[in-house]
Amino acid sequence: MDAIRVEGLTKRYGEVLAVDGISFAAPVGSTIGLLGGNGAGKTTTISMLLGLLLPTSGSIHVLGHDMARDRFAALARMNFSSPYVSLPARLTVAENLRVYGHLYTVPNLERRIAELAADLALEDFIHRPAGQLSAGQKTRVALAKSLINTPDVLLLDEPTASLDPDTGDWVRSWLERYRAQSKCTILLASHNMAEVHRMCTDVLMLKKGRIVDHGTPDALLERYGREDLEEVFLDIARDRRQAVPA
Amino acid sequence: MSGGVRRVWGLMYRHLALYRRSWPRLVELCYWPVLQMCIWGFTASFLAMRMGSSLAATAGAALLGGVLLWEVTLRSQMGVSISFMEEMWSRNLGHVFVSPLRPWELVAALLGMSIIRMTIGVLPAILLAWAFYAFNLFALGPVLVLFFINLMIMGWAVALGVVSLILRHGSGAEALAWGILFGLAPFSAVFYPVSVLPAVVQPIAWVLPSSHVFEGMRGVLLDGVVHWEQLAAAFGLNVVWIGGASLLFARQFHAARVRGALLSMGE
Numbered sequence: 356m357d358a359i360r361v362e363g364l365t366k367r368y369g370e371v372l373a374v375d376g377i378s379f380a381a382p383v384g385s386t387i388g389l390l391g392g393n394g395a396g397k398t399t400t401i402s403m404l405l406g407l408l409l410p411t412s413g414s415i416h417v418l419g420h421d422m423a424r425d426r427f428a429a430l431a432r433m434n435f436s437s438p439y440v441s442l443p444a445r446l447t448v449a450e451n452l453r454v455y456g457h458l459y460t461v462p463n464l465e466r467r468i469a470e471l472a473a474d475l476a477l478e479d480f481i482h483r484p485a486g487q488l489s490a491g492q493k494t495r496v497a498l499a500k501s502l503i504n505t506p507d508v509l510l511l512d513e514p515t516a517s518l519d520p521d522t523g524d525w526v527r528s529w530l531e532r533y534r535a536q537s538k539c540t541i542l543l544a545s546h547n548m549a550e551v552h553r554m555c556t557d558v559l560m561l562k563k564g565r566i567v568d569h570g571t572p573d574a575l576l577e578r579y580g581r582e583d584l585e586e587v588f589l590d591i592a593r594d595r596r597q598a599v600p601a
Numbered sequence: 602m603s604g605g606v607r608r609v610w611g612l613m614y615r616h617l618a619l620y621r622r623s624w625p626r627l628v629e630l631c632y633w634p635v636l637q638m639c640i641w642g643f644t645a646s647f648l649a650m651r652m653g654s655s656l657a658a659t660a661g662a663a664l665l666g667g668v669l670l671w672e673v674t675l676r677s678q679m680g681v682s683i684s685f686m687e688e689m690w691s692r693n694l695g696h697v698f699v700s701p702l703r704p705w706e707l708v709a710a711l712l713g714m715s716i717i718r719m720t721i722g723v724l725p726a727i728l729l730a731w732a733f734y735a736f737n738l739f740a741l742g743p744v745l746v747l748f749f750i751n752l753m754i755m756g757w758a759v760a761l762g763v764v765s766l767i768l769r770h771g772s773g774a775e776a777l778a779w780g781i782l783f784g785l786a787p788f789s790a791v792f793y794p795v796s797v798l799p800a801v802v803q804p805i806a807w808v809l810p811s812s813h814v815f816e817g818m819r820g821v822l823l824d825g826v827v828h829w830e831q832l833a834a835a836f837g838l839n840v841v842w843i844g845g846a847s848l849l850f851a852r853q854f855h856a857a858r859v860r861g862a863l864l865s866m867g868e
Contacts, residue, residue: 407695408859427703437695454618
């Protein structure tokens with residue numbers, strides 16, 4: 356069964372075609388990487404998947420719910436994390452998690468907060484205002500917020516941006532463990548090619564609003580005759596080399 | 602607690618947690634109403650001293666009643682607008698709008714915060730008027746509740762209009778949250794009857810729910826008569842105002858989803 360099914364998704368802003376009729380599916384438990392340069396349509400696609408942005412045409416089904424008609428049923432089982440969307444800085448970590456716990460109507464909320472605090476090592480700063488935390492701590496708190504409702508679909512926009520390698524690795528390991536335990540489906544937009552290679556079961560290469568290629572990371576490497584995804588990314592972004600037909 | 606009530610509470614908790622820890626924010630809520638009451642209280646005292654008649658006392662009461670009830674409208678409007686802008690300033694709207702919170706639940710939470718902010722803001726001014734200027738607003742009787750309700754609904758309607766403009770024009774429309782109601786004050790007959798206004802301006806006054814409430818307030822204070830027709834007119838107009846504002850909000854919220862403004866709001 357597909358956790359996410361997108362068909363003919365298009366977003367047009369006046370004369371600008373931001374997303375051009377893309378279609379893809381994310382099976383339950385998969386991690387799909389969304390790769391592309393700036394302006395390729397990644398954020399627009401994620402915004403439409405979250406119901407923040409209305410498509411010009413096409414359809415999105417998340418966990419069997421049509422996002423055009425029944426988005427709130429899907430949103431209750433989804434969550435989202437991005438370093439570019441903040442949590443209220445003056446609220447403590449615990450208060451922030453409490454707010455989102457109520458918004459997602461999480462049962463046994465205090466127990467869930469305690470679990471997340473233990474799992475993500477938040478205990479030392481759980482009563483500190485979110486605005487006073489380091490980048491690594493903020494990322495862990497953002498992750499805790501995005502997991503407060505134990506989501507079945509998780510959308511992550513550059514989850515390890517601006518983190519040091521140690522913290523970045525810790526976050527990636529944690530997400531891999533979480534996916535293995537919960538069978539959560541993850542859609543990951545990232546510019547970190549090593550991260551995408553490590554975490555993703557499938558990669559969608561976006562350019563000018565279109566999916567120009569897709570496949571497992573290893574399949575893409577083989578197809579382009581490259582050793583890392585960064586080279587594949589550059590091949591596609593700069594039209595340097597065409598994929599070798601299988 | 603049902604799902605909807607919990608989500609509304611969640612958003613209100615976010616604001617209450619902020620106020621619980623910040624005394625300057627609490628002081629800010631009642632600072633302006635108390636200051637207004639001091640200025641107009643002394644003005645009323647001065648008039649009573651110079652004129653020395655019961656007429657001056659009645660005029661003073663109408664003045665103080667006007668000040669207090671206008672603050673109800675103003676604080677109700679700002680309670681909604683500023684709570685919404687707090688979300689925008691903290692760049693938190695993206696998270697709020699991807700949660701299962703329905704737009705009407707967002708509005709309900711903003712209205713809840715508006716009631717709390719208005720109470721904290723206006724109550725000290727009411728007590729001040731009673732303690733220092735011998736003006737007891739509650740002497741207006743049970744009809745005071747109807748005055749409050751009408752003025753709050755008008756404040757909310759204006760606030761929903763402001764939030765709609767912010768959804769449409771972004772942070773450029775923020776200034777309206779502070780100034781928009783002051784523009785309606787001259788036509789609201791807060792301190793004088795509508796008949797004082799020039800004839801060409803009077804139709805503007807009569808489409809404002811507030812002018813009917815203040816006419817009603819003066820009826821009770823000056824003549825001891827409750828003008829139910831004024832209250833009925835205020836309620837009727839409020840239905841139109843809040844209905845129109847809700848439609849505008851729904852339309853602008855939809856338009857913001859078409860334009861993709863919800864994620865970038867506050868930038």
